[in-house]
Amino acid sequence: MSVVEGSEAVAMAIKACRPQVVSAYPISPQTHIVENLAKMVADGELDAQYVRVESEFSAASVVSGASATGSRAYTASSSQGLLLMTEVIYASAGMRLPFVITGVNRTISAPISIQVDHQDTMSLRDSGIIQLYVESVQEAYDTHIAAFKIAEDPKISLPVMVCMDGWILTHSYESVAYMGQEEIDRFLSPFEPEHFLDIKNPKSWGSYADDNVLMEFKYAVHQAMQDGKQRIREIFKELSLLTGRDYRGLVEAYRTEDADTIVIALGSVSGTVKESVDDLRSEGHQIGMVKIRCYRPFPFEDIWEAIKGARRIAVLDANISMGSEGAVGMDLKAKLYGLKNAPLLVDFIAGLGGREINKRALRNILQQLDTVGKKPPFLKEPNWVGLNPTLFP
Amino acid sequence: MGKKPYQKKEDYFVSGHRACHGCGMALAVRHILRATGKEVIVVTPTGCLETFSSPYGFSPWRVPWIHHLFENGPSVASGVAAALKAQKQDSVRVLVIGGDGSTFDIGFGALSGMLEREDDVLYICVDNGAYMNTGGQRSGATPLFSSTTTEPAGKASMGKRQIKKDLPAIVAAHGIPYVATASSAYLRDLREKVKKAMTYHGSRYIQIDTPCPSVWGFPSDQTLEIGRLGVQCGLVPLFEMEEGQIKTIRKIKQKIPVESYLKPQKRFRHLFAGKGGSEALRQIQALADRNIEKFGLLN
Numbered sequence: 136m137s138v139v140e141g142s143e144a145v146a147m148a149i150k151a152c153r154p155q156v157v158s159a160y161p162i163s164p165q166t167h168i169v170e171n172l173a174k175m176v177a178d179g180e181l182d183a184q185y186v187r188v189e190s191e192f193s194a195a196s197v198v199s200g201a202s203a204t205g206s207r208a209y210t211a212s213s214s215q216g217l218l219l220m221t222e223v224i225y226a227s228a229g230m231r232l233p234f235v236i237t238g239v240n241r242t243i244s245a246p247i248s249i250q251v252d253h254q255d256t257m258s259l260r261d262s263g264i265i266q267l268y269v270e271s272v273q274e275a276y277d278t279h280i281a282a283f284k285i286a287e288d289p290k291i292s293l294p295v296m297v298c299m300d301g302w303i304l305t306h307s308y309e310s311v312a313y314m315g316q317e318e319i320d321r322f323l324s325p326f327e328p329e330h331f332l333d334i335k336n337p338k339s340w341g342s343y344a345d346d347n348v349l350m351e352f353k354y355a356v357h358q359a360m361q362d363g364k365q366r367i368r369e370i371f372k373e374l375s376l377l378t379g380r381d382y383r384g385l386v387e388a389y390r391t392e393d394a395d396t397i398v399i400a401l402g403s404v405s406g407t408v409k410e411s412v413d414d415l416r417s418e419g420h421q422i423g424m425v426k427i428r429c430y431r432p433f434p435f436e437d438i439w440e441a442i443k444g445a446r447r448i449a450v451l452d453a454n455i456s457m458g459s460e461g462a463v464g465m466d467l468k469a470k471l472y473g474l475k476n477a478p479l480l481v482d483f484i485a486g487l488g489g490r491e492i493n494k495r496a497l498r499n500i501l502q503q504l505d506t507v508g509k510k511p512p513f514l515k516e517p518n519w520v521g522l523n524p525t526l527f528p
Numbered sequence: 529m530g531k532k533p534y535q536k537k538e539d540y541f542v543s544g545h546r547a548c549h550g551c552g553m554a555l556a557v558r559h560i561l562r563a564t565g566k567e568v569i570v571v572t573p574t575g576c577l578e579t580f581s582s583p584y585g586f587s588p589w590r591v592p593w594i595h596h597l598f599e600n601g602p603s604v605a606s607g608v609a610a611a612l613k614a615q616k617q618d619s620v621r622v623l624v625i626g627g628d629g630s631t632f633d634i635g636f637g638a639l640s641g642m643l644e645r646e647d648d649v650l651y652i653c654v655d656n657g658a659y660m661n662t663g664g665q666r667s668g669a670t671p672l673f674s675s676t677t678t679e680p681a682g683k684a685s686m687g688k689r690q691i692k693k694d695l696p697a698i699v700a701a702h703g704i705p706y707v708a709t710a711s712s713a714y715l716r717d718l719r720e721k722v723k724k725a726m727t728y729h730g731s732r733y734i735q736i737d738t739p740c741p742s743v744w745g746f747p748s749d750q751t752l753e754i755g756r757l758g759v760q761c762g763l764v765p766l767f768e769m770e771e772g773q774i775k776t777i778r779k780i781k782q783k784i785p786v787e788s789y790l791k792p793q794k795r796f797r798h799l800f801a802g803k804g805g806s807e808a809l810r811q812i813q814a815l816a817d818r819n820i821e822k823f824g825l826l827n
Contacts, residue, residue, distance in 0.1 A: 342585075343584060
């Protein structure tokens with residue numbers, strides 16, 4: 136066990152995965168990751184081409200081009216930087232290029248802020264990039280190693296983004312158990328794609344397609360996501376065996392077996408929710424939580440398995456689809472529609488721009504659930520947690 | 529049964545594309561690849577070339593080729609070059625062939641980044657002076673007083689109000705080892721410049737004037753002739769810069785007036801009808817004269 140900064144743990148994981156090309160453009164709070172990697176290259180500990188680009192748009196383009204040429208590639212970004220990469224990520228998923236990005240979660244302007252929420256990564260949810268959210272520094276370390284294996288699986292072959300909360304995870308120190316290089320090499324084989332830019336076997340990539348075939352391309356990406364769920368479960372299982380830490384699958388269910396009420400969350404807030412669950416359980420509430428580890432592909436089957444016995448669900452969305460609701464709430468409602476005995480589901484917008492979600496906020500959410508009663512809650516959704524009413528006329 | 533299309537053994541850009549009749553760009557690309565040989569990976573940002581050369585299921589490219597986006601040709605190429613370096617594939621070279629929209633405008637930042645990093649990429653701009661693929665809108669490469677669909681000549685306008693962005697000079701200011709201009713009307717010269725560029729490592733830039741019959745508005749059998757006139761009047765100076773110094777200039781035999789080049793083109797038709805045209809022509813002639821003077825095209 137070493138006590139390390141979250142960003143350093145991520146850099147250690149990336150180094151151990153032996154990327155051949157790393158590209159970097161600074162944006163807080165992502166910077167420490169690529170700075171650590173730069174130092175490793177400078178010290179000769181990591182044998183990779185390190186490309187210092189002039190924008191996030193180019194950072195994503197460099198790793199995409201490297202991936203298309205058959206090299207394992209990595210970059211990281213946050214917030215506006217991820218938005219600037221958006222066009223590249225859509226196209227890379229369409230071309231089935233399996234690189235890994237760390238999406239260090241940070242809110243989006245305006246107002247400009249460097250604090251954490253999930254608006255940035257959620258805005259990429261439709262692009263075809265696989266999204267894995269992590270709760271702790273240890274989970275961030277382990278998940279990055281799984282990310283390459285998932286991305287490069289021939290049946291999947293899509294970019295993967297490991298989403299980790301800025302500051303809370305990137306800049307905090309935790310004790311982390313590193314794996315040995317040999318173990319990682321056994322777990323993650325070298326990247327050997329079947330198709331790549333190869334002068335011995337020339338192929339054309341990124342062609343023009345119209346109504347004759349475009350829909351089939353999009354279907355193939357969607358299907359790779361859908362079929363990929365099983366593969367991701369298997370890879371997480373292998374990761375569990377390798378690490379001795381429990382990564383049972385796409386979601387983590389915490390004290391849900393007999394739960395009447397379940398809170399659904401992603402990312403670092405899950406730890407707070409678990410503690411609240413313990414507190415509330417000791418007071419007699421039948422409450423549990425579900426942490427979504429893999430958000431795209433959306434693991435509804437796994438979530439359903441955990442929530443089907445519950446009467447009501449509170450979703451914590453650290454994002455808002457302006458003029459509608461939070462993304463995770465919408466996803467779940469869409470899937471629950473028409474299901475027999477679907478639980479009542481209420482969407483809460485919480486923690487935008489780094490506003491703290493603490494145990495008191497969670498008690499507050501629970502009280503709101505109690506007042507919902509039998510009335511359809513969706514009429515006034517979403518519910519904003521902890522808004523300051525004095526700021527509005 | 530028609531005759532089989534002429535195809536040389538060493539062609540790596542072959543029939544099967546759907547460029548317009550008389551496309552100067554398609555011609556240039558065939559000769560670019562004759563000069564590079566087959567050990568290249570080509571990146572093409574969005575534009576005419578990408579659209580006419582990649583209908584899914586057909587490809588005229590006999591070298592590995594990738595189109596990604598409009599504005600990231602240079603950075604995708606940087607990624608390809610970095611991967612080749614990581615794989616120690618030293619003999620494989622990287623080439624971008626992009627249009628003027630992606631080069632002068634939307635991809636300009638990425639191009640500058642690639643040049644500044646000295647990435648081992650030959651960047652070729654096949655320049656037809658506007659966004660032809662989308663119907664002839666103004667770009668940063670559009671010449672002075674050309675009528676385009678987004679800056680058309682009209683009762684209150686003579687067309688584009690600014691001179692063409694001097695990209696070779698801007699590119700050269702990055703301190704790269706090789707910058708050249710070429711024309712699809714001078715194919716031997718074009719091939720020699722590409723071959724020369726391939727002898728260097730690091731970032732290199734060639735800008736090729738590729739007349740477009742469709743939007744410039746001239747008969748499709750006149751592509752070479754129009755290209756030649758552009759060079760001969762001084763508006764399209766052909767030169768090479770090595771290590772920041774002008775090394776070769778293609779001289780012009782005798783100065784021909786810019787009217788001879790402009791008159792056959794529909795995009796300049798307004799200069800020859802009605803008021804204001806003669807002043808515009810005077811200004812364009814002054815641009816040609818300045819080139820003749822600056823590059824010593826005549827002596």
